[in-house]
Amino acid sequence: MNSILDFITENQQMIYMVILMIFVGIELIGKVPTILHTPLMSGANAIHGVVIIGAIIVMGEADTMGAKVLGFLAVLLGTLNVVGGFVVTDRMLQMFKKKK
């Protein structure tokens, strides 16, 4: 029990942020027209590509060959997620800019 309370105290900033972000996420998506569901999902998909920052850190600290290879793969896959995600979203949205 004590260890749980300690954990909360030590990481309170993180926990606050998590809770607030959950509400921000809910608010942002609350009322969105159906036509934008697919681009929105795709855009959100690109944003979680932020995981690539973890991959970069892992890669930058890697010393052994094994860690380097895995790290390289992680950076590569993360980049695919980020770049591919944003480009695909842009392509979808490009089509909406037409005369209204």
Next chain:
Amino acid sequence: MENNLLVLSYLIGSVTFIIGLKMLGKPDSARKGNLVAAFGMAVAIFGTIFLYKTTDGKHLHNLEWIFGGLILGSVIGTLAAKRVQMTAMPQMVSLFNGMGGACAMLISIIEFGHLGEILNAANIPTQEIMGGAMNEFVQTIQAALMASVRVKLLIIFAGLIIGAISFAGSMIAWGKLDDKIKDFTLPAQQVVNIGLLLVILVLAGLFIAGTVSGAWVFYLVLALSLLYGVLFVFPIGGADMPVVISLLNSFTGVAAACGGFLYDNQVMLLGGILVGSAGTILTVVMCKAMNRSLTNVLIGNFGGNKSGGGEGKTVQGTIKEVNAADAAMLMKYSKKVIIVPGYGLAVAQAQHTCHELEELLEKEGVEVKYAIHPVAGRMPGHMNVLLAESNVPYDKLLEMEEINPEFASTDVVLVIGANDVVNPAARTDKDSPIYGMPILDVDNAQHIIVMKRGMNAGYAGIENELFFDPKTSMLFGDAKKTLLALVSEMKNS
């Protein structure tokens, strides 16, 4: 200074994610919103590469590897995203999502290796050198170390399990949408799935608590999580894939947030949680558009193998066929035509021909509108994107609630490759798997022309009594070929 700049770059990243996501929710600002988020992502990435310092105060090394991965990934990602057909968009999103999940999974694997090294280094001297009074002191330090290691392990396991499920699940979803993988259900699938998930959680829990040890546990959990991801998506029908992709999308968000915890990295935490939460809400909203609950989608097994046996009542009756010339004539002398596009239109890449037909009809003085069901195609908004691609004006695309009252005053409804979204059984037949789903009330119109490849059932695998309606005429054939025939008939007559 450098550290301050890094913090600033993460702050910029975080704010652009929130603003970008907000702007993505409105048609006018959506495209800009995407670019805003992409800009913030670039700032955060380059900030990390050049400004991040490890705990011993050193900059990141292996820059050539990092840039190698970034450049290679950018080239492949851009090419794939630019080349993909608009119809294959859902698969592409799923594929990219899987890449993100795999990335989170790999990070966990590498960090687990690091943790092992730290533990080994900490363990050896305590046994050999220390003795007597020092022992107690060492034990306290060890206990503190173990506590922090446990927290780290918890995060690593969470990232591993969620990332692996998201990766494997997305790959299956991609294969299903691409028609590479057929629906498949194990006997007692749900029991197997829940059991498997329990085994994964118990194993991970025991390992973190220190009850079981050995690296094999970690890799077993990895393997089982991958297997779970596969089994989780396998039985879900293709029509529900968008919902599943959206759900897996939010999973990957949570996996990314685990990385944020691990490295005490605000932008990862914020971006990950934001997507996790927004993705979950989006999933629920998508389910609502189909008038179904999330549990129903995940456990309901709708449209999978069961459908072959004839769920719901079978419809008897005769169907009436029509040829392109008569259909063209009928539309040409109507006042008002509503086009209902479905997945068949997307598969046949017939959106441009469809637009051509629409223009020809307008030239003859016919009022033409499009009725877009929220789940027409394979993803909400799929049809809008396709038709927008072929320059159909925005205001001609009407959503279900707007267009439904108009069918009664419509002369001809042209259904192109849609099936379940116009099936009256959703209103009338309580036994039907799609009962309760809101549909387009096309049967209120004077005439209905249904373009279809054959008499096969739709994705839900059920018969459609609309086809047997006396007002309905069937126009069989590939959507594009038939539309081309209609266009040439229209021009010739």
